[in-house]
Amino acid sequence: MTDTVVLAAVLGVAGGAGLVILLLLARRLGRGGADLGSDAEQAAHRALHEAGLAAVHLRGGLGADDVGRAARHLRTLLGSAAVALVQDGRVVAADGPVDEAAARRVAARVVETGRRQVLRAGEAAGAGGADAGGGGAGGPGAGDAAAAPIVVDGALAGVLVAFAAPVRAALVRAVAEVADWCAAQLALGELDASRTALAEAELRALRAQISPHFIYNALTAIASFITTDPARARELVLEFADFTRYSFRRQGEFTTLAEELRSIHSYLELERSRFGDRLAVTLRIAPETLSTVIPFLSVQPIVENAVRHGLEPGERGGGIRIEARDDATHTEITVEDDGVGMDPEQLRALLNTDADGAHVGIRNVDTRLRQLYGPGGGLVVETNTGAGTLVRMRIPKSQPQHALDTAGAGA
Template sequence: MRGGSGLLAGVLAAAWALVFLVTQVLVDPALDAAATVLAGVVVSTVVVLGYPSALRGPRAAPTTRGGTRWRPARRPRDPRGVRDGLTIAAAGQSMPLRNGLTRDAARRTAQLIKPLLGGDAVAITDTEQVLAFVGPGADHHRVGGGLQTRIARVALGKGRTVVVHARDGIGCPEPDCPLRTAVVAPLAIGDRVVGTLKVYRTQDEPAPRVLVDDMASMLSLHLELAEMDRERHLAADARLDALRAQINPHFLFNILNTIASKSRTDPEESRQLLLRLSDFFRYAVRQDGHFAEFSQEYFFVRTYLSLEQARFGDRLRVRYDIDPQVLTTRVPVLVIQPLVENAVKHGIADAVAGGTIHLRARVDPLARTTSIRVSDDGVGMTPEVLDRLLAGGRPGLPESSKHSGVGLWNISQRLDALFGDRYTFDVASTPGRGTTVDLRIPLR
């Protein structure tokens, strides 16, 4: 029992003892039981309400985090309404500049941070023009206009914060400009200055430089994250284009040969195969974005396998085990089909008796994941061959290994770009027994 709780218990026990002594011993005749209990309840209530106990928490007591005593730091508030660092941090969590240095993002950011910095006006610029201006002076510091103030060019050129204590130092060409002091901090992505954060006041005391510097650092961090997102998406786009271009030309030639041979013996089946081949390439080329419903990818895989079954006949058998809940989830495009194609090419094609490909998909609503398994009972692979496939496309590999493994390598890189470390991609193979690929991704 904690000290505060034990002390309170002792006080309450003493209070009840006192009530009993007064109502039952000192008073003659003694009060009845109901009166004694009522008096005890009243005294206990007064004690609890007047005692800063563990039942309601001591006033201004420090809290505990992770076993360490922690007390919120009290920062002096600027008389002009500057808020404390916790509020600035909270604003930073939803900073619009996370989407890049655009006019709309700059405007919403300026409106959000203006109350936090104690300035009368806040502006955000890139290296050439004003992207946002909130407060006095907006009539001539127009959005879309060029940089009018001298201090902006100084901050951009030197890459450091500039503080101006007099109106003349601002360098605004408008004679009636109400702005008298300014703090201008550069916004940077790495070592590259991409803009400025300006905080103006209409009186002779400038805004606190440390707050402006801290806010500029926070905005720069968000701009760096936005740049990383853009580069990651560009890389993912390039890998998706590579997968589209990688569709095996031998597959196309083999299917066309199959269609040509069937055109003489079964024209109707030949026509159906041509329609499926058209559907296959239409989906592969025209699919927009990086995600699609599983049902669409499932149709794409079934179309591919139906074409391969027309070529391999009874040597290629397929089993589907799909949870209906998976059909509406969203999965990365062109991920399942290359896994199935590898199973056909490296597992079944070289097996004299052929084999079975098994596609299984499940949703785990508790773990919020989608699990996909592609397995075959074909010839399997040695660890050396599997390593070459997983390293496909890397320098120094034979051309055959590069071509056959680029699918798996590309898939792994795309999953990294799309999910970071929030996915698993496992490949296991045993010579003579087959190969299994397990993919687990976040539920979307």
């Protein structure tokens, strides 16, 4: 059995499952290296390995700068003389002696029919004109060309073209399977981009929520001290500067608990200037939790929610208790207030609606935590009318994929 036939079989079995199945199979085969005795097993292992390498460079889309590296791995994957990726009538990536004119011609047929196509070397050479095969901008012709559409979400994203002398049926099937696999990687890349855009939009929403209400109150409080207590006014201006610098920073989606607590300190100092003795704050922070990597603006909005919706509506003010404790594999963070609380059913409705309004901060944090840590990673809220509110989050202590995001913390 040839490598191309094995490749078609492997990708055919994988179907549309994408990279996850490919990598799982590759890992399984890799652990049993001593068992890869037959030619078929070794060919399958090589195909899975090349697929994993190509996937990295496809996630950015066919217009990405490194898509050419994907073409190199796709060529090895198919075992063809050359490979080209064509988008909008233009060769965006190529590897090997690609006849770009022939690649464009067969890609145009794919676009017209929506199906895989084969262009024979003699057919291209006899066509004449600028699009004639057997040469062109890409170098000397590499024989026949087989092409298949790369379709993402029902739209044609590009065309995969493979050259061989001659193109056989097994390669045509393999090109179609690999094109489908490429489509899956492009779709996953779009999903990653959408998640990133959503995370950025959610942070903008949190900043927008913080700015109007709090900034007005903070500036009003600072103004009230300018003539009566200038030293206190200067202190509050510095706290306000620290708070806004942190809240509106641009670096990364993650920070450390220590950095977030510094910002919370500035926020609470500004609120104390309004509440006076009516606001009591208690902190119980285990030192080993301070380095925990947490989503940026995840604790601060909960503290603001406690002040704004828990304590501010009541004339007597109240207290806020912030705790962080080491719980084996997680850091558990709680924010509790003894304010007015709210009806649990009303809270449930607020957490399950996308409408703007009160408590948008706590809903935003809950959504982000679930996206990052799974359905069970969201906030746990305990509340009732007149009984205050307790909000709990559990953050995994080990997050190597997020560690670098803390480089800009506090900037």
